[in-house]
Amino acid sequence: MGGCFSGDVRGGKEAVGGGGSGMGRGPAAAGHGGANEAVDHFFQGHGLRGLYTPLELSFSAAKLRNMDALSKSDPMLVIYAKKDGRLEEIGRTEVILNSLEPLWITKAMINYQFEMVQPLVFKVYDIDTKYHNTPVKMLNLAQQDFLGEACCNLSEIVTKFNHSLTLNLRSGSGHALLSTMTVHAEETSSSRMAVEMTFHCQNLENKDTFSLSDPFLRVSRLSENSAAILYYSSKDNPLLVECFDFDDSGNHELIGSLQTTISQLENLYNSKTGANFYSNKGQKKMKGQLFLNKFHEKVQHTFLDYISSGFELNFMVAVDFTASNGDPRTPQSLHYIDPSGRPNSYQQVRSCLTCLRYSLRLKAFLLNHLMYQAILGVALAGPTLFGPVVTKAAEIANHAVQYSNNKYFVLLIITDGVITDVQETKDAIVRASDLPLSILIVGVGTADFTQMRCGTVTVVQSLLEELPGQSLEYMRTRDIKPLPPSTPRRPLILLLLPSCEAAPRSTGSS
Numbered sequence: 103m104g105g106c107f108s109g110d111v112r113g114g115k116e117a118v119g120g121g122g123s124g125m126g127r128g129p130a131a132a133g134h135g136g137a138n139e140a141v142d143h144f145f146q147g148h149g150l151r152g153l154y155t156p157l158e159l160s161f162s163a164a165k166l167r168n169m170d171a172l173s174k175s176d177p178m179l180v181i182y183a184k185k186d187g188r189l190e191e192i193g194r195t196e197v198i199l200n201s202l203e204p205l206w207i208t209k210a211m212i213n214y215q216f217e218m219v220q221p222l223v224f225k226v227y228d229i230d231t232k233y234h235n236t237p238v239k240m241l242n243l244a245q246q247d248f249l250g251e252a253c254c255n256l257s258e259i260v261t262k263f264n265h266s267l268t269l270n271l272r273s274g275s276g277h278a279l280l281s282t283m284t285v286h287a288e289e290t291s292s293s294r295m296a297v298e299m300t301f302h303c304q305n306l307e308n309k310d311t312f313s314l315s316d317p318f319l320r321v322s323r324l325s326e327n328s329a330a331i332l333y334y335s336s337k338d339n340p341l342l343v344e345c346f347d348f349d350d351s352g353n354h355e356l357i358g359s360l361q362t363t364i365s366q367l368e369n370l371y372n373s374k375t376g377a378n379f380y381s382n383k384g385q386k387k388m389k390g391q392l393f394l395n396k397f398h399e400k401v402q403h404t405f406l407d408y409i410s411s412g413f414e415l416n417f418m419v420a421v422d423f424t425a426s427n428g429d430p431r432t433p434q435s436l437h438y439i440d441p442s443g444r445p446n447s448y449q450q451v452r453s454c455l456t457c458l459r460y461s462l463r464l465k466a467f468l469l470n471h472l473m474y475q476a477i478l479g480v481a482l483a484g485p486t487l488f489g490p491v492v493t494k495a496a497e498i499a500n501h502a503v504q505y506s507n508n509k510y511f512v513l514l515i516i517t518d519g520v521i522t523d524v525q526e527t528k529d530a531i532v533r534a535s536d537l538p539l540s541i542l543i544v545g546v547g548t549a550d551f552t553q554m555r556c557g558t559v560t561v562v563q564s565l566l567e568e569l570p571g572q573s574l575e576y577m578r579t580r581d582i583k584p585l586p587p588s589t590p591r592r593p594l595i596l597l598l599l600p601s602c603e604a605a606p607r608s609t610g611s612s
Contacts, residue, residue, distance in 0.1 A: 154213035163283040175228040184221035200352025220256040300396035309347040316348040337364040371397035405570035411584035422517035447546035489526035496534035
Protein backbone atom coordinates (compact mmCIF):
# COMPACT_ATOMS: atom_id res chain seq x y z
CA MET A 103 0.00 0.00 0.00
CA GLY A 104 1.48 3.32 -1.02
CA GLY A 105 1.39 6.63 0.80
CA CYS A 106 -0.99 9.48 -0.06
CA PHE A 107 1.10 12.65 -0.31
CA SER A 108 2.70 11.78 3.02
CA GLY A 109 6.36 11.46 3.84
CA ASP A 110 5.48 9.97 7.21
CA VAL A 111 5.49 6.37 6.01
CA ARG A 112 6.32 5.06 9.47
CA GLY A 113 3.41 6.97 10.96
CA GLY A 114 1.00 5.58 8.40
CA LYS A 115 2.15 2.04 9.13
CA GLU A 116 1.80 2.52 12.87
CA ALA A 117 -1.69 3.92 12.43
CA VAL A 118 -2.93 0.63 11.06
CA GLY A 119 -0.45 -1.51 12.96
CA GLY A 120 1.66 -2.28 9.90
CA GLY A 121 4.91 -1.38 11.53
CA GLY A 122 5.09 -4.36 13.82
CA SER A 123 5.97 -7.92 13.10
CA GLY A 124 3.33 -10.51 13.73
CA MET A 125 2.61 -14.18 13.66
CA GLY A 126 2.57 -14.71 9.95
CA ARG A 127 1.70 -18.16 8.74
CA GLY A 128 4.59 -20.12 10.07
CA PRO A 129 4.62 -19.45 13.79
CA ALA A 130 0.87 -19.45 14.12
CA ALA A 131 0.56 -22.78 12.47
CA ALA A 132 3.57 -24.75 13.64
CA GLY A 133 2.83 -27.16 16.43
CA HIS A 134 -0.62 -25.77 17.14
CA GLY A 135 -2.88 -27.42 14.63
CA GLY A 136 -1.57 -25.36 11.76
CA ALA A 137 -1.32 -26.52 8.18
CA ASN A 138 1.46 -28.98 7.34
CA GLU A 139 2.48 -28.23 3.77
CA ALA A 140 4.07 -31.63 3.16
CA VAL A 141 0.97 -33.46 4.44
CA ASP A 142 -1.27 -31.21 2.34
CA HIS A 143 0.86 -32.00 -0.71
CA PHE A 144 0.46 -35.75 -0.07
CA PHE A 145 -3.33 -35.54 0.26
CA GLN A 146 -3.73 -33.31 -2.78
CA GLY A 147 -1.48 -35.59 -4.83
CA HIS A 148 -3.87 -38.46 -4.06
CA GLY A 149 -6.98 -36.42 -4.80
CA LEU A 150 -7.85 -36.11 -1.11
CA ARG A 151 -8.27 -33.33 1.40
CA GLY A 152 -6.70 -33.18 4.85
CA LEU A 153 -8.80 -34.21 7.84
CA TYR A 154 -9.27 -30.62 8.98
CA THR A 155 -10.49 -27.23 7.79
CA PRO A 156 -7.74 -24.57 7.65
CA LEU A 157 -8.91 -21.30 9.17
CA GLU A 158 -7.55 -17.79 9.44
CA LEU A 159 -8.55 -15.87 12.57
CA SER A 160 -8.86 -12.07 12.60
CA PHE A 161 -9.05 -9.99 15.76
CA SER A 162 -10.37 -6.65 16.99
CA ALA A 163 -11.21 -5.15 20.38
CA ALA A 164 -13.35 -2.36 21.80
CA LYS A 165 -13.52 -0.24 24.96
CA LEU A 166 -10.10 -1.33 26.18
CA ARG A 167 -8.85 0.13 29.45
CA ASN A 168 -6.56 3.12 29.06
CA MET A 169 -3.36 2.50 31.04
CA ASP A 170 -1.39 5.54 29.79
CA ALA A 171 -1.55 8.99 31.36
CA LEU A 172 -0.85 11.29 28.39
CA SER A 173 -1.97 9.03 25.55
CA LYS A 174 -3.93 5.85 24.93
CA SER A 175 -2.97 2.22 25.45
CA ASP A 176 -0.83 0.47 22.82
CA PRO A 177 -2.54 -2.95 22.69
CA MET A 178 -1.14 -6.27 21.49
CA LEU A 179 -3.02 -9.58 21.50
CA VAL A 180 -1.47 -12.93 22.41
CA ILE A 181 -3.26 -16.10 21.27
CA TYR A 182 -2.93 -19.42 23.08
CA ALA A 183 -4.16 -22.97 22.52
CA LYS A 184 -5.04 -24.83 25.70
CA LYS A 185 -3.77 -28.42 25.67
CA ASP A 186 -3.71 -30.82 28.61
CA GLY A 187 -4.29 -27.92 30.98
CA ARG A 188 -1.30 -25.98 29.64
CA LEU A 189 -1.29 -22.84 27.52
CA GLU A 190 0.76 -23.08 24.32
CA GLU A 191 1.33 -19.76 22.59
CA ILE A 192 0.17 -19.70 18.98
CA GLY A 193 1.39 -16.21 18.24
CA ARG A 194 1.16 -12.48 18.78
CA THR A 195 -0.33 -9.64 16.82
CA GLU A 196 1.44 -6.39 16.06
CA VAL A 197 1.23 -3.46 18.48
CA ILE A 198 -1.40 -0.82 17.61
CA LEU A 199 -0.31 2.58 18.87
CA ASN A 200 -2.67 4.81 20.87
CA SER A 201 -5.89 2.89 20.35
CA LEU A 202 -8.65 1.60 22.60
CA GLU A 203 -10.47 0.15 19.55
CA PRO A 204 -7.71 -1.83 17.79
CA LEU A 205 -8.25 -3.72 14.54
CA TRP A 206 -5.19 -5.94 14.30
CA ILE A 207 -3.75 -6.86 10.90
CA THR A 208 -1.92 -10.02 11.97
CA LYS A 209 -3.89 -13.24 11.54
CA ALA A 210 -3.63 -16.60 13.27
CA MET A 211 -3.64 -19.77 11.20
CA ILE A 212 -5.26 -22.79 12.83
CA ASN A 213 -6.87 -26.05 11.70
CA TYR A 214 -10.43 -26.71 12.79
CA GLN A 215 -10.92 -30.38 13.66
CA PHE A 216 -14.58 -31.26 14.09
CA GLU A 217 -13.95 -34.25 16.35
CA MET A 218 -11.81 -32.30 18.85
CA VAL A 219 -12.47 -29.67 21.48
CA GLN A 220 -10.00 -26.87 20.77
CA PRO A 221 -9.93 -24.32 23.63
CA LEU A 222 -8.42 -20.93 22.85
CA VAL A 223 -7.29 -18.20 25.24
CA PHE A 224 -6.75 -14.55 24.25
CA LYS A 225 -4.79 -12.07 26.37
CA VAL A 226 -4.46 -8.35 25.63
CA TYR A 227 -1.49 -6.29 26.84
CA ASP A 228 -0.61 -2.60 26.78
CA ILE A 229 2.96 -2.42 25.49
CA ASP A 230 5.17 0.12 27.22
CA THR A 231 6.59 2.87 25.00
CA LYS A 232 10.20 1.89 25.66
CA TYR A 233 9.56 -1.52 24.03
CA HIS A 234 8.00 -0.21 20.80
CA ASN A 235 11.13 -0.98 18.77
CA THR A 236 11.40 -4.49 20.21
CA PRO A 237 10.14 -7.38 18.03
CA VAL A 238 6.87 -8.65 19.49
CA LYS A 239 8.28 -12.16 19.96
CA MET A 240 11.01 -10.77 22.20
CA LEU A 241 8.62 -8.88 24.51
CA ASN A 242 8.53 -10.03 28.13
CA LEU A 243 4.81 -10.08 28.89
CA ALA A 244 5.47 -9.78 32.62
CA GLN A 245 6.82 -6.27 31.97
CA GLN A 246 3.65 -5.12 30.16
CA ASP A 247 0.30 -3.92 31.53
CA PHE A 248 -2.38 -6.61 31.39
CA LEU A 249 -5.63 -5.34 29.83
CA GLY A 250 -7.75 -8.48 30.07
CA GLU A 251 -8.34 -11.98 28.78
CA ALA A 252 -11.06 -14.10 27.22
CA CYS A 253 -11.48 -17.73 26.25
CA CYS A 254 -13.67 -19.87 24.03
CA ASN A 255 -13.63 -23.04 21.97
CA LEU A 256 -12.81 -22.80 18.29
CA SER A 257 -16.13 -24.49 17.51
CA GLU A 258 -17.99 -21.57 19.12
CA ILE A 259 -16.55 -19.26 16.48
CA VAL A 260 -17.06 -21.40 13.39
CA THR A 261 -20.65 -22.34 14.32
CA LYS A 262 -21.76 -18.71 14.44
CA PHE A 263 -23.78 -17.64 11.40
CA ASN A 264 -21.24 -14.97 10.42
CA HIS A 265 -18.24 -16.85 11.93
CA SER A 266 -17.68 -13.95 14.36
CA LEU A 267 -17.74 -14.22 18.14
CA THR A 268 -17.58 -11.27 20.56
CA LEU A 269 -16.20 -12.03 24.01
CA ASN A 270 -16.13 -9.99 27.20
CA LEU A 271 -12.67 -9.52 28.63
CA ARG A 272 -11.98 -10.37 32.24
CA SER A 273 -9.30 -9.16 34.61
CA GLY A 274 -6.58 -11.42 35.97
CA SER A 275 -8.73 -12.07 39.04
CA GLY A 276 -11.71 -13.07 36.88
CA HIS A 277 -13.82 -9.92 37.23
CA ALA A 278 -15.82 -8.87 34.15
CA LEU A 279 -14.64 -5.76 32.31
CA LEU A 280 -16.42 -3.42 29.93
CA SER A 281 -13.84 -4.31 27.28
CA THR A 282 -14.70 -6.75 24.50
CA MET A 283 -12.83 -8.52 21.72
CA THR A 284 -14.12 -10.06 18.51
CA VAL A 285 -12.71 -13.10 16.73
CA HIS A 286 -13.64 -13.75 13.09
CA ALA A 287 -12.88 -17.02 11.31
CA GLU A 288 -12.48 -17.47 7.56
CA GLU A 289 -11.61 -20.56 5.58
CA THR A 290 -8.26 -19.95 3.93
CA SER A 291 -8.24 -19.62 0.18
CA SER A 292 -6.29 -22.12 -1.89
CA SER A 293 -5.52 -19.45 -4.48
CA ARG A 294 -1.85 -18.59 -4.91
CA MET A 295 -2.52 -15.35 -6.74
CA ALA A 296 -1.44 -12.11 -5.10
CA VAL A 297 -1.94 -8.53 -6.23
CA GLU A 298 0.60 -5.79 -5.64
CA MET A 299 -0.85 -2.28 -5.85
CA THR A 300 0.50 1.24 -5.42
CA PHE A 301 -1.93 4.10 -4.76
CA HIS A 302 -1.94 7.87 -4.82
CA CYS A 303 -4.67 10.39 -4.02
CA GLN A 304 -5.62 13.82 -5.30
CA ASN A 305 -7.72 16.73 -4.01
CA LEU A 306 -8.05 15.36 -0.49
CA GLU A 307 -9.84 17.49 2.10
CA ASN A 308 -7.42 19.15 4.52
CA LYS A 309 -8.23 18.27 8.14
CA ASP A 310 -5.45 20.31 9.82
CA THR A 311 -5.64 24.01 10.65
CA PHE A 312 -2.03 25.16 10.52
CA SER A 313 -0.56 22.49 8.25
CA LEU A 314 -1.55 19.89 5.65
CA SER A 315 -3.11 16.54 6.45
CA ASP A 316 -0.91 13.48 6.91
CA PRO A 317 -2.99 10.91 5.01
CA PHE A 318 -2.68 7.13 4.97
CA LEU A 319 -4.86 4.39 3.51
CA ARG A 320 -6.42 1.35 5.14
CA VAL A 321 -7.74 -1.37 2.82
CA SER A 322 -10.12 -3.96 4.32
CA ARG A 323 -12.38 -6.68 3.02
CA LEU A 324 -16.00 -6.53 4.11
CA SER A 325 -17.39 -9.76 5.55
CA GLU A 326 -21.01 -10.85 5.31
CA ASN A 327 -21.93 -8.77 8.37
CA SER A 328 -20.14 -5.70 6.89
CA ALA A 329 -17.30 -5.98 9.40
CA ALA A 330 -13.92 -4.89 8.05
CA ILE A 331 -11.20 -7.56 7.80
CA LEU A 332 -7.71 -6.51 6.79
CA TYR A 333 -7.11 -8.76 3.76
CA TYR A 334 -8.81 -9.86 0.57
CA SER A 335 -9.38 -13.28 -0.95
CA SER A 336 -11.32 -12.81 -4.19
CA LYS A 337 -11.41 -10.29 -7.01
CA ASP A 338 -15.15 -9.79 -6.50
CA ASN A 339 -15.24 -9.55 -2.71
CA PRO A 340 -16.22 -6.05 -1.54
CA LEU A 341 -13.35 -3.94 -0.24
CA LEU A 342 -13.43 -0.85 1.94
CA VAL A 343 -10.75 1.76 1.23
CA GLU A 344 -10.48 4.39 3.96
CA CYS A 345 -8.27 7.47 3.95
CA PHE A 346 -7.34 8.90 7.36
CA ASP A 347 -5.47 11.96 8.58
CA PHE A 348 -2.77 10.57 10.90
CA ASP A 349 -2.64 11.95 14.45
CA ASP A 350 0.04 11.18 17.06
CA SER A 351 -2.65 10.72 19.72
CA GLY A 352 -4.24 7.86 17.80
CA ASN A 353 -7.40 9.84 17.02
CA HIS A 354 -6.99 9.49 13.27
CA GLU A 355 -9.65 11.53 11.46
CA LEU A 356 -11.43 9.95 8.52
CA ILE A 357 -11.03 11.99 5.34
CA GLY A 358 -13.18 9.76 3.16
CA SER A 359 -13.92 6.18 2.18
CA LEU A 360 -15.16 4.16 -0.76
CA GLN A 361 -16.31 0.60 -1.42
CA THR A 362 -14.82 -1.24 -4.37
CA THR A 363 -13.48 -4.63 -5.50
CA ILE A 364 -10.16 -5.86 -6.85
CA SER A 365 -11.74 -6.04 -10.32
CA GLN A 366 -12.84 -2.42 -10.11
CA LEU A 367 -9.40 -1.32 -8.91
CA GLU A 368 -7.89 -3.14 -11.87
CA ASN A 369 -10.24 -1.23 -14.19
CA LEU A 370 -9.18 2.04 -12.56
CA TYR A 371 -5.57 1.21 -13.27
CA ASN A 372 -6.19 0.23 -16.88
CA SER A 373 -8.34 3.30 -17.60
CA LYS A 374 -6.04 5.67 -15.69
CA THR A 375 -9.07 7.19 -13.96
CA GLY A 376 -9.80 7.85 -10.31
CA ALA A 377 -12.56 6.86 -7.89
CA ASN A 378 -14.15 9.46 -5.63
CA PHE A 379 -14.15 9.16 -1.87
CA TYR A 380 -17.38 9.62 0.07
CA SER A 381 -18.10 11.18 3.45
CA ASN A 382 -18.27 9.18 6.65
CA LYS A 383 -21.89 8.15 6.14
CA GLY A 384 -21.32 7.45 2.45
CA GLN A 385 -23.88 9.99 1.28
CA LYS A 386 -21.78 12.94 0.15
CA LYS A 387 -19.48 12.55 -2.83
CA MET A 388 -16.15 14.29 -2.19
CA LYS A 389 -13.58 15.86 -4.48
CA GLY A 390 -10.82 13.59 -3.24
CA GLN A 391 -9.99 10.72 -5.57
CA LEU A 392 -8.06 7.45 -5.40
CA PHE A 393 -5.71 6.46 -8.26
CA LEU A 394 -3.56 3.40 -8.92
CA ASN A 395 0.05 3.75 -10.05
CA LYS A 396 0.63 -0.01 -10.11
CA PHE A 397 -1.51 -3.15 -10.37
CA HIS A 398 0.43 -6.37 -10.71
CA GLU A 399 -0.84 -9.94 -10.31
CA LYS A 400 1.66 -12.65 -9.48
CA VAL A 401 1.80 -16.24 -8.25
CA GLN A 402 2.81 -16.74 -4.64
CA HIS A 403 4.99 -19.86 -4.73
CA THR A 404 5.21 -21.89 -1.52
CA PHE A 405 8.21 -23.23 0.36
CA LEU A 406 7.35 -26.72 -0.85
CA ASP A 407 7.36 -25.48 -4.48
CA TYR A 408 10.99 -24.47 -4.14
CA ILE A 409 12.16 -27.55 -2.22
CA SER A 410 10.34 -30.04 -4.46
CA SER A 411 11.67 -28.38 -7.62
CA GLY A 412 15.26 -28.98 -6.56
CA PHE A 413 16.30 -25.90 -4.59
CA GLU A 414 19.18 -26.68 -2.25
CA LEU A 415 18.83 -26.11 1.47
CA ASN A 416 22.38 -26.12 2.84
CA PHE A 417 22.56 -26.69 6.59
CA MET A 418 25.71 -25.54 8.45
CA VAL A 419 26.34 -26.39 12.10
CA ALA A 420 28.79 -24.56 14.36
CA VAL A 421 29.58 -26.26 17.69
CA ASP A 422 30.93 -24.50 20.77
CA PHE A 423 34.29 -25.98 21.81
CA THR A 424 35.20 -23.33 24.38
CA ALA A 425 36.63 -24.17 27.80
CA SER A 426 33.41 -23.18 29.57
CA ASN A 427 31.95 -26.51 28.42
CA GLY A 428 34.25 -28.29 30.88
CA ASP A 429 36.89 -30.96 30.45
CA PRO A 430 35.35 -33.52 28.05
CA ARG A 431 36.98 -36.31 30.09
CA THR A 432 34.81 -35.51 33.13
CA PRO A 433 31.10 -36.33 33.50
CA GLN A 434 30.35 -32.67 34.30
CA SER A 435 31.42 -31.58 30.81
CA LEU A 436 28.75 -30.73 28.24
CA HIS A 437 30.95 -32.61 25.73
CA TYR A 438 31.40 -35.69 27.91
CA ILE A 439 30.99 -38.96 25.98
CA ASP A 440 29.21 -41.21 28.45
CA PRO A 441 30.26 -44.89 28.08
CA SER A 442 26.69 -45.89 28.97
CA GLY A 443 25.45 -44.12 25.86
CA ARG A 444 23.54 -41.36 27.65
CA PRO A 445 23.62 -38.36 25.26
CA ASN A 446 25.22 -35.13 26.40
CA SER A 447 23.62 -31.73 25.75
CA TYR A 448 25.11 -31.34 22.29
CA GLN A 449 24.08 -34.84 21.29
CA GLN A 450 20.51 -34.12 22.35
CA VAL A 451 20.45 -31.27 19.84
CA ARG A 452 21.91 -33.67 17.30
CA SER A 453 19.04 -36.11 17.89
CA CYS A 454 16.61 -33.39 16.87
CA LEU A 455 18.69 -32.78 13.74
CA THR A 456 18.16 -36.46 12.98
CA CYS A 457 14.41 -35.80 13.02
CA LEU A 458 15.00 -32.90 10.65
CA ARG A 459 17.06 -35.13 8.38
CA TYR A 460 14.24 -37.65 8.03
CA SER A 461 11.53 -35.01 7.59
CA LEU A 462 13.44 -33.24 4.80
CA ARG A 463 15.24 -36.29 3.39
CA LEU A 464 18.47 -34.58 4.35
CA LYS A 465 21.60 -36.42 3.27
CA ALA A 466 23.80 -35.51 6.22
CA PHE A 467 27.13 -36.48 7.66
CA LEU A 468 27.07 -38.13 11.06
CA LEU A 469 27.25 -35.04 13.23
CA ASN A 470 27.82 -37.11 16.35
CA HIS A 471 30.91 -38.76 14.83
CA LEU A 472 32.33 -35.44 13.64
CA MET A 473 31.88 -33.87 17.06
CA TYR A 474 33.63 -36.83 18.68
CA GLN A 475 36.59 -36.54 16.28
CA ALA A 476 36.78 -32.79 16.94
CA ILE A 477 36.93 -33.34 20.71
CA LEU A 478 39.91 -35.65 20.23
CA GLY A 479 41.73 -33.13 18.04
CA VAL A 480 41.35 -29.82 19.89
CA ALA A 481 41.97 -28.36 23.33
CA LEU A 482 39.02 -26.34 24.59
CA ALA A 483 39.90 -22.67 24.85
CA GLY A 484 38.20 -19.25 24.73
CA PRO A 485 36.71 -16.70 24.35
CA THR A 486 33.31 -17.40 22.73
CA LEU A 487 33.32 -15.67 19.33
CA PHE A 488 30.36 -15.76 16.95
CA GLY A 489 31.54 -13.09 14.52
CA PRO A 490 34.04 -15.27 12.59
CA VAL A 491 31.48 -18.09 12.30
CA VAL A 492 28.80 -15.78 10.88
CA THR A 493 31.35 -14.23 8.54
CA LYS A 494 32.46 -17.65 7.26
CA ALA A 495 28.85 -18.74 6.68
CA ALA A 496 28.20 -15.47 4.84
CA GLU A 497 31.25 -16.06 2.64
CA ILE A 498 29.92 -19.50 1.68
CA ALA A 499 26.46 -18.10 0.89
CA ASN A 500 27.92 -15.15 -1.03
CA HIS A 501 30.12 -17.45 -3.12
CA ALA A 502 27.12 -19.60 -4.03
CA VAL A 503 25.09 -16.55 -5.09
CA GLN A 504 27.73 -15.67 -7.69
CA TYR A 505 26.93 -18.85 -9.62
CA SER A 506 23.34 -19.76 -8.79
CA ASN A 507 20.22 -18.40 -7.10
CA ASN A 508 18.73 -21.80 -6.24
CA LYS A 509 20.52 -22.23 -2.91
CA TYR A 510 19.54 -21.19 0.59
CA PHE A 511 21.72 -21.56 3.68
CA VAL A 512 20.96 -22.14 7.35
CA LEU A 513 23.59 -21.64 10.06
CA LEU A 514 22.85 -23.38 13.36
CA ILE A 515 25.09 -22.32 16.25
CA ILE A 516 25.05 -24.61 19.32
CA THR A 517 26.65 -22.89 22.30
CA ASP A 518 26.76 -22.97 26.09
CA GLY A 519 27.67 -19.41 26.98
CA VAL A 520 27.36 -15.68 26.41
CA ILE A 521 29.26 -14.37 23.40
CA THR A 522 32.15 -11.97 23.92
CA ASP A 523 32.18 -10.26 20.51
CA VAL A 524 28.66 -8.82 20.52
CA GLN A 525 29.36 -5.84 18.25
CA GLU A 526 31.41 -7.85 15.75
CA THR A 527 28.62 -10.42 15.61
CA LYS A 528 26.01 -7.71 15.03
CA ASP A 529 28.12 -6.20 12.25
CA ALA A 530 28.59 -9.63 10.63
CA ILE A 531 24.84 -10.28 10.73
CA VAL A 532 24.11 -6.90 9.16
CA ARG A 533 26.61 -7.58 6.39
CA ALA A 534 24.96 -10.95 5.76
CA SER A 535 21.40 -9.60 5.82
CA ASP A 536 21.16 -9.43 2.02
CA LEU A 537 22.29 -13.03 1.53
CA PRO A 538 20.21 -16.26 1.35
CA LEU A 539 21.14 -17.09 4.95
CA SER A 540 19.19 -17.74 8.16
CA ILE A 541 20.96 -17.92 11.52
CA LEU A 542 19.61 -20.10 14.36
CA ILE A 543 21.10 -20.33 17.86
CA VAL A 544 20.50 -23.12 20.39
CA GLY A 545 21.76 -22.72 23.94
CA VAL A 546 22.83 -25.85 25.85
CA GLY A 547 23.78 -26.40 29.46
CA THR A 548 22.02 -27.34 32.67
CA ALA A 549 18.54 -26.53 31.30
CA ASP A 550 15.82 -29.18 30.96
CA PHE A 551 16.10 -30.69 27.47
CA THR A 552 13.02 -32.90 27.65
CA GLN A 553 11.28 -30.60 25.17
CA MET A 554 13.89 -31.50 22.56
CA ARG A 555 12.44 -34.97 22.06
CA CYS A 556 11.17 -35.69 18.58
CA GLY A 557 7.41 -35.85 18.27
CA THR A 558 6.84 -32.88 20.61
CA VAL A 559 7.14 -29.15 20.10
CA THR A 560 10.93 -29.30 20.03
CA VAL A 561 13.44 -26.52 20.44
CA VAL A 562 14.74 -27.10 16.93
CA GLN A 563 11.19 -27.14 15.57
CA SER A 564 10.50 -23.82 17.27
CA LEU A 565 13.62 -22.36 15.69
CA LEU A 566 12.91 -23.79 12.25
CA GLU A 567 9.27 -22.72 12.11
CA GLU A 568 10.31 -19.32 10.72
CA LEU A 569 12.70 -20.77 8.15
CA PRO A 570 10.11 -21.26 5.37
CA GLY A 571 8.93 -17.68 5.77
CA GLN A 572 12.45 -16.27 5.76
CA SER A 573 13.49 -18.21 2.67
CA LEU A 574 10.24 -17.31 0.88
CA GLU A 575 10.75 -13.63 1.66
CA TYR A 576 14.23 -13.81 0.14
CA MET A 577 12.97 -15.57 -3.01
CA ARG A 578 9.93 -13.38 -3.51
CA THR A 579 11.65 -10.03 -3.00
CA ARG A 580 14.16 -11.02 -5.68
CA ASP A 581 11.53 -12.55 -7.97
CA ILE A 582 13.28 -15.95 -7.86
CA LYS A 583 10.97 -18.66 -9.14
CA PRO A 584 11.07 -22.45 -8.55
CA LEU A 585 13.17 -24.47 -10.94
CA PRO A 586 11.43 -25.94 -14.01
CA PRO A 587 10.52 -29.66 -13.78
CA SER A 588 13.35 -30.70 -16.13
CA THR A 589 16.05 -29.38 -13.79
CA PRO A 590 17.96 -32.25 -12.09
CA ARG A 591 17.47 -32.38 -8.34
CA ARG A 592 20.33 -32.36 -5.87
CA PRO A 593 20.40 -33.53 -2.25
CA LEU A 594 20.32 -31.23 0.74
CA ILE A 595 23.73 -30.85 2.35
CA LEU A 596 24.89 -30.58 5.95
CA LEU A 597 28.21 -28.84 6.64
CA LEU A 598 30.04 -28.73 9.99
CA LEU A 599 31.88 -25.51 10.78
CA PRO A 600 34.32 -25.02 13.67
CA SER A 601 32.84 -22.64 16.21
CA CYS A 602 34.35 -20.10 18.61
CA GLU A 603 37.95 -20.55 19.71
CA ALA A 604 39.35 -24.08 19.89
CA ALA A 605 43.10 -24.54 19.90
CA PRO A 606 44.66 -27.54 18.11
CA ARG A 607 45.56 -30.24 20.61
CA SER A 608 49.31 -30.71 20.91
CA THR A 609 50.89 -34.10 20.31
CA GLY A 610 51.70 -34.60 23.94
CA SER A 611 48.29 -33.67 25.32
CA SER A 612 46.13 -36.36 26.85
